[in-house]
Amino acid sequence: MHQIENRMNNSVTLKDIAKALNLSISTISKSLNDSYEISIDTKQKVLEYAQKHHYSPNRLAKGLKEGKSRSIGVVVCSLDNNVLAQMLDGIDTVSADNSYQIIIMQSKESQKQEAACIELLYSGGVDGILISPACETVDFSYLISLQKAGLPVVLFDRLSDQIVTHKVGADNFQGAYDATMHLIKKGYKNIAHLNTNTTLSIATERLNGYKQALADSKITYRPELLRSCDYSDTQKLNADLEAAIQYYMGLSDKPDAIFTATDQISTRCLTLLNKLGYHIPNDIALIGFTNTDLAEALNPALSTVHQPAFEIGQLAAKKLISLIERKNEDIEYETVMLETHIKARASTLGKE
Amino acid sequence: MHQIENRMNNSVTLKDIAKALNLSISTISKSLNDSYEISIDTKQKVLEYAQKHHYSPNRLAKGLKEGKSRSIGVVVCSLDNNVLAQMLDGIDTVSADNSYQIIIMQSKESQKQEAACIELLYSGGVDGILISPACETVDFSYLISLQKAGLPVVLFDRLSDQIVTHKVGADNFQGAYDATMHLIKKGYKNIAHLNTNTTLSIATERLNGYKQALADSKITYRPELLRSCDYSDTQKLNADLEAAIQYYMGLSDKPDAIFTATDQISTRCLTLLNKLGYHIPNDIALIGFTNTDLAEALNPALSTVHQPAFEIGQLAAKKLISLIERKNEDIEYETVMLETHIKARASTLGKE
DNA sequence: AAAAATCACGAAATCGTTTGCGTTTTTAAA
DNA sequence: TTTAAAAACGCAAACGATTTCGTGATTTTT
Numbered sequence: 001m002h003q004i005e006n007r008m009n010n011s012v013t014l015k016d017i018a019k020a021l022n023l024s025i026s027t028i029s030k031s032l033n034d035s036y037e038i039s040i041d042t043k044q045k046v047l048e049y050a051q052k053h054h055y056s057p058n059r060l061a062k063g064l065k066e067g068k069s070r071s072i073g074v075v076v077c078s079l080d081n082n083v084l085a086q087m088l089d090g091i092d093t094v095s096a097d098n099s100y101q102i103i104i105m106q107s108k109e110s111q112k113q114e115a116a117c118i119e120l121l122y123s124g125g126v127d128g129i130l131i132s133p134a135c136e137t138v139d140f141s142y143l144i145s146l147q148k149a150g151l152p153v154v155l156f157d158r159l160s161d162q163i164v165t166h167k168v169g170a171d172n173f174q175g176a177y178d179a180t181m182h183l184i185k186k187g188y189k190n191i192a193h194l195n196t197n198t199t200l201s202i203a204t205e206r207l208n209g210y211k212q213a214l215a216d217s218k219i220t221y222r223p224e225l226l227r228s229c230d231y232s233d234t235q236k237l238n239a240d241l242e243a244a245i246q247y248y249m250g251l252s253d254k255p256d257a258i259f260t261a262t263d264q265i266s267t268r269c270l271t272l273l274n275k276l277g278y279h280i281p282n283d284i285a286l287i288g289f290t291n292t293d294l295a296e297a298l299n300p301a302l303s304t305v306h307q308p309a310f311e312i313g314q315l316a317a318k319k320l321i322s323l324i325e326r327k328n329e330d331i332e333y334e335t336v337m338l339e340t341h342i343k344a345r346a347s348t349l350g351k352e
Numbered sequence: 353m354h355q356i357e358n359r360m361n362n363s364v365t366l367k368d369i370a371k372a373l374n375l376s377i378s379t380i381s382k383s384l385n386d387s388y389e390i391s392i393d394t395k396q397k398v399l400e401y402a403q404k405h406h407y408s409p410n411r412l413a414k415g416l417k418e419g420k421s422r423s424i425g426v427v428v429c430s431l432d433n434n435v436l437a438q439m440l441d442g443i444d445t446v447s448a449d450n451s452y453q454i455i456i457m458q459s460k461e462s463q464k465q466e467a468a469c470i471e472l473l474y475s476g477g478v479d480g481i482l483i484s485p486a487c488e489t490v491d492f493s494y495l496i497s498l499q500k501a502g503l504p505v506v507l508f509d510r511l512s513d514q515i516v517t518h519k520v521g522a523d524n525f526q527g528a529y530d531a532t533m534h535l536i537k538k539g540y541k542n543i544a545h546l547n548t549n550t551t552l553s554i555a556t557e558r559l560n561g562y563k564q565a566l567a568d569s570k571i572t573y574r575p576e577l578l579r580s581c582d583y584s585d586t587q588k589l590n591a592d593l594e595a596a597i598q599y600y601m602g603l604s605d606k607p608d609a610i611f612t613a614t615d616q617i618s619t620r621c622l623t624l625l626n627k628l629g630y631h632i633p634n635d636i637a638l639i640g641f642t643n644t645d646l647a648e649a650l651n652p653a654l655s656t657v658h659q660p661a662f663e664i665g666q667l668a669a670k671k672l673i674s675l676i677e678r679k680n681e682d683i684e685y686e687t688v689m690l691e692t693h694i695k696a697r698a699s700t701l702g703k704e
Numbered sequence: 705a706a707a708a709a710t711c712a713c714g715a716a717a718t719c720g721t722t723t724g725c726g727t728t729t730t731t732a733a734a
Numbered sequence: 735t736t737t738a739a740a741a742a743c744g745c746a747a748a749c750g751a752t753t754t755c756g757t758g759a760t761t762t763t764t
Contacts, residue, residue, distance in 0.1 A: 011474070011475070011501070056471060056474070057475060058416070059476040060412045060415045060476075061412075063412045064412040064413050064416055069412060071455075079437050079440045080437045080440075080441040080662075081437070085432045085433070086432050088431045089430065089431045092457070092458055093458075096457070101455050101476060102456065103453050103454070104444070104454065104456055105444070106444055120453065122363065123363065123408035123410060124411040124423075125411060125412045271646075271648055271649040293619070294619055294623075294644065294646050294650065296623055297622050298646065298649050298650055299650060301651075
């Protein structure tokens with residue numbers, strides 16, 4: 001009874017094959033693993049039987065025995081996110097190529113939930129963790145303790161100085177610099193910047209790029225042109241954005257262009273500007289970070305800073321797998337920032 | 353040596369706690385599972401020690417023992433897909449609430465790769481599988497054999513008659529019907545339909561809804577207004593779409609509106625129409641299935657058929673979990689089709 | 705005070721693998 | 735022919751958890 005009830009599924013096990021072929025379990029195992037200890041004849045028989053009966057090793061048992069599960073945990077703030085979806089695609093592609101499964105979990109931007117995800121992944125025996133930290137997350141001590149316990153961790157997308165490991169992201173500073181420079185070259189002088197209210201690397205780096213471009217162009221940075229929006233939920237974000245736009249437009253020295261820092265902010269800002277009746281780019285120009293395929297089709301076509309999301313995912317996964325597969329050697333951790341690309345479109349057509 | 357090397361990670365095990373507290377492994381296990389066999393004092397001590405040392409049960413071991421892994425396999429054609437991302441979000445939300453992990457795999461629309469995914473998930477000991485089949489997939493026998501072997505399977509998004517189980521999707525027929533009716537009410541008479549070249553349920557149902565709406569409105573269905581585009585890759589899709597549009601516009605009796613069947617087709621069609629210099633909706637109106645948040649911001653704002661993707665994901669996950677958790681009872685399988693919603697915007701403003 | 709019941713805990717089997725080592729059989733060398 | 739060396743295979747422990755059953759110790763009942 002019990003031994004049948006508790007079977008994971010009806011799949012054949014080594015024991016089944018052993019019984020059927022009148023051999024021992026270890027012989028079966030070794031045959032399937034092509035051990036030198038087993039004769040060719042026996043191997044042949046075993047392999048044949050195994051294929052005929054669709055034997056596939058139980059990953060749980062194998063994982064338990066070997067101390068690894070050939071699975072990678074991925075923690076992101078949300079699945080429903082353009083850029084992240086592309087990164088996940090990249091991660092999955094590389095993982096699949098190396099026969100790793102990925103287990104994706106959502107932090108929903110909550111530090112607490114993120115910790116729960118990591119905890120679950122860890123106890124689930126993942127071989128490593130890929131993480132794009134929640135914007136709430138300031139304390140990396142938990143992750144660090146796991147890392148010290150031997151769990152390979154790689155940061156992607158959103159990076160942090162608080163933990164020493166491989167990190168893969170976009171060159172946000174340069175991207176922001178280029179975007180701002182693009183505006184300046186197009187003749188815009190009063191450039192506003194809409195960012196998040198977080199301390200995320202992507203936020204600060206983009207802000208710094210913006211500032212640097214201004215400085216290099218001898219344009220004085222006007223703090224009143226920087227607005228930060230609540231990133232905790234969509235409702236608040238929209239409200240903050242609308243307030244920011246109204247604020248900008250009410251300024252005596254109005255901005256003539258906006259550089260937006262994230263996907264969400266960029267597209268919503270465009271929507272809101274349209275809704276509030278402002279003409280882009282005549283009333284105000286707009287360029288922003290976003291990876292949407294629809295930039296071209298927007299009203300007007302939106303100039304964007306495009307990041308190589310798929311490639312970031314790929315590289316991050318490669319880095320993690322390399323970490324997993326040579327745990328012993330001591331490695332030099334590196335931070336890779338992939339180039340972004342400016343796609344100039346109608347929303348930054350230029351003055352006059 | 354070996355017993356340390358092979359440790360999954362440095363996390364504490366029951367054995368560790370047993371040794372530290374000078375108790376047996378079974379006592380520890382029972383304490384943590386709040387067994388009546390253990391005294392309150394002992395439980396207290398064990399619990400305290402466990403918490404202090406961040407004990408968390410090894411999921412592999414637990415899964416192996418119990419014959420289940422508290423994980424759900426999800427197979428989709430792609431991660432980088434708006435609608436699917438929303439569905440995955442829904443799936444994940446419900447799964448997390450019920451402490452299941454989800455393992456997502458991509459079929460990339462390949463039947464072969466899909467089979468490999470399922471195989472991997474099965475041997476990985478998932479407790480059930482959620483699948484939106486690849487468009488190549490015509491043969492469900494493999495999935496059916498696993499199902500017969502006791503693996504709960506639920507179809508979502510793309511449904512099929514070939515397998516008997518719970519199925520959750522959008523009411524595609526009604527959605528298409530409503531979209532076509534919307535066009536008709538707005539005064540359009542020559543309504544073209546752009547669909548995929550697949551035999552997917554979502555494709556045929558939407559086609560049927562389109563036809564029914566025409567029939568109910570006494571408009572004769574003109575087969576020459578139906579075009580199917582290659583869905584295997586983006587390149588071909590774009591080429592086919594452009595050809596289709598040129599074809600439509602070259603017709604002596606040109607269509608005055610297009611109803612597009614999928615997210616990809618809808619947004620690309622809009623982009624292409626703009627690119628080719630046609631004015632929407634003056635030259636031709638457009639309505640299509642898509643869930644993009646950007647419909648409002650497109651040029652022009654795109655009328656859409658919106659499907660409750662998140663809810664579909666949620667419901668599918670609920671159905672699967674119910675299947676997993678009462679395997680024994682015999683269930684009546686049902687197919688649920690959630691309502692879609694027409695969002696009328698500028699791209700179907702109406703004639704004159 | 706003796707018998708019975710209850711309580712608190714430990715030993716051991718089990719899930720499906722892998723693997724070091726021992727054992728038997730065959731083959732090669734002395 | 736005797737001995738040494740491969741070759742081919744089986745035994746058993748181990749991974750970490752759960753669970754059945756058995757066994758002393760304590761408490762309750764008679």
